[in-house]
Amino acid sequence: MRLKDLVSVEGVRDNQLVGYGVIAGLAGTGDKPQTFFSNQSLTNILTRLGVTVPPASILVRNMAAVMVTADLPPFAQPGTHIDVTAAAVGDSSNLRGGLLLLTPLKGADGQVYAVAQGPVVTGAFVAGRGGNTQTVNHPTVGRVPEGAIVERTAPSIAPTAHLRLQLRQADFITAARIVAVLNKNFGGGSVAHAENSALVTVTAPASYASRPVEFLAAIENLSVDPDRSAKVVVNERTGTIVMGRDVKISPVSIMQGGLTVEIQTTYSVSQPAPLSQGQTAVTPEVTVGVKEDKARNVVLKEGASVEDLVRALIAIGSTPRDIIAILQNLRVAGALEAELEVI
Numbered sequence: 001m002r003l004k005d006l007v008s009v010e011g012v013r014d015n016q017l018v019g020y021g022v023i024a025g026l027a028g029t030g031d032k033p034q035t036f037f038s039n040q041s042l043t044n045i046l047t048r049l050g051v052t053v054p055p056a057s058i059l060v061r062n063m064a065a066v067m068v069t070a071d072l073p074p075f076a077q078p079g080t081h082i083d084v085t086a087a088a089v090g091d092s093s094n095l096r097g098g099l100l101l102l103t104p105l106k107g108a109d110g111q112v113y114a115v116a117q118g119p120v121v122t123g124a125f126v127a128g129r130g131g132n133t134q135t136v137n138h139p140t141v142g143r144v145p146e147g148a149i150v151e152r153t154a155p156s157i158a159p160t161a162h163l164r165l166q167l168r169q170a171d172f173i174t175a176a177r178i179v180a181v182l183n184k185n186f187g188g189g190s191v192a193h194a195e196n197s198a199l200v201t202v203t204a205p206a207s208y209a210s211r212p213v214e215f216l217a218a219i220e221n222l223s224v225d226p227d228r229s230a231k232v233v234v235n236e237r238t239g240t241i242v243m244g245r246d247v248k249i250s251p252v253s254i255m256q257g258g259l260t261v262e263i264q265t266t267y268s269v270s271q272p273a274p275l276s277q278g279q280t281a282v283t284p285e286v287t288v289g290v291k292e293d294k295a296r297n298v299v300l301k302e303g304a305s306v307e308d309l310v311r312a313l314i315a316i317g318s319t320p321r322d323i324i325a326i327l328q329n330l331r332v333a334g335a336l337e338a339e340l341e342v343i
Contacts, residue, residue: 019069
């Protein structure tokens with residue numbers, strides 16, 4: 001893999017922005033009168049424009065209060081356009097066709113880094129009336145493509161001759177291989193040094209000392225063979241199993257069978273004869289049925305992988321949930337030589 005896909009440069013990162021805004025122009029699908037902050041927001045906007053209106057006299061059926069979010073790219077310069085996402089925070093049912101009014105977007109430090117405005121695209125619609133409606137996609141979240149303009153330089157750290165590379169997947173072997181590749185390609189054993197499993201420090205050689213951007217571009221294009229830990233991830237809710245290629249299973253024999261016990265209770269009514277002194281009684285009748293399927297056997301030899309196990313279990317008719325249960329039992333028995341993660 002390219003080094004660019006394995007690491008990120010410390011300080012070169014996105015920054016999240018958030019703001020509170022108003023979408024106008026909705027066709028009666030805006031906030032309801034009980035959403036008080038929508039009335040107050042419209043009142044404040046009109047006041048800044050020189051119109052004084054009491055909040056209680058405003059209907060907001062054609063506008064909606066929204067939270068606006070965006071990602072500020074590293075080194076974004078003033079005037080750059082970025083995409084924004086608007087999500088309804090009141091009881092608006094549809095943002096389709098609305099127009100986002102001028103909204104300042106702030107960073108974690110409280111400073112305004114961009115302002116957003118423009119038509120909202122939802123990619124969804126709601127058709128019908130009353131209780132007979134059809135909804136496609138999600139109509140209360142929309143996007144404004146290139147709807148924000150950057151007003152302040154992004155707080156990114158400019159690259160220098162000393163770089164710190166952060167591994168996206170912390171691993172000691174991968175970090176050591178990255179150091180070896182960097183030292184090999186830039187002549188010398190002092191160019192790169194691994195601080196730990198997730199951080200590699202790099203010092204640019206003399207030929208790149210005054211050209212940190214070119215040096216960063218050169219190292220990002222290097223190829224490194226990353227090491228991956230053996231892991232099996234299962235999702236019991238959906239029956240999904242994801243496994244790595246290096247997952248191995250020790251020699252083991254698996255027997256799987258099904259025992260089904262079914263208990264049924266039926267109630268019979270005992271009716272006395274006419275003109276007799278007896279009383280009507282309800283008597284339960286319990287039926288117990290037991291069914292046991294023949295055990296199915298799977299034998300795995302030395303060096304078998306999880307893929308071999310799954311194929312063998314599918315061949316004997318096991319369901320994904322059976323396979324998940326067997327993998328959990330293999331981990332407890334010590335036969336699964338991998339980390340098992342259940343999500």
